[in-house]
């Protein structure tokens with residue numbers, strides 16, 4: 604069965620999150636993402652609150668630090684009951700291994716999943732080459748990071764759906780490709796550079812969608828969520 608799209612709760616505070624969630628049927632268990640904006644303003648209680656309501660939580664803090672610091676932080680995050688969390692693959696194999704160890708130790712279960720950011724979906728090939736001084740194709744850099752994350756024992760990566768086929772070839776069949784940069788029309792330009800529609804993401808082999816503004820800023824967020832979910836499931 605296709606996993607539900609993950610809704611990015613990119614709101615400044617809990618009041619606005621509650622107002623948004625109140626639009627959905629009370630018994631609908633959602634898969635939601637807490638990013639830096641919400642976590643830094645509301646703290647770990649925000650995670651506990653959403654988990655207590657029966658929602659699955661992707662805690663997207665994109666950790667990137669020395670291995671010891673990341674391990675200890677992941678141990679703390681694991682205790683919150685998150686289903687999914689992430690680090691930057693650029694932190695390296697040793698850091699990713701430490702993150703995985705800390706997460707599983709803190710969670711006291713193997714259900715929590717850890718994935719790595721490859722190249723942000725807001726990064727274009729031209730930007731990557733000029734600003735990161737990476738002398739490679741963007742897809743090569745993404746696949747390289749995915750292979751490193753796989754070697755470190757992570758469960759998958761965050762990437763654009765455009766890179767999902769190459770990642771699946773280069774890793775293993777159950778390696779997750781979690782894909783933001785989802786838009787209902789691919790020519791809609793904003794800060795996201797590597798963008799696909801929900802149906803195209805399914806065709807390309809994404810494991811799961813992450814969708815923020817197309818849902819949170821829609822006139823009817825529940826309808827937008829259901830439309831995206833239906834388009835995704837139809838092709839999955």
Ligand SMILES: O=c1ccn([C@@H]2O[C@H](COP(=O)(O)O)[C@@H](O)[C@H]2O)c(=O)[nH]1
Pocket residue numbers: 611613638720722723724725761762783784785795813814815816817
């Ligand atoms: O490469 C990445 C990693 C994370 N994100 C996060 O996903 C959502 C996307 O929101 P939209 O409003 O649908 O653009 C957002 O929370 C990002 O922090 C990403 O976009 N790309």
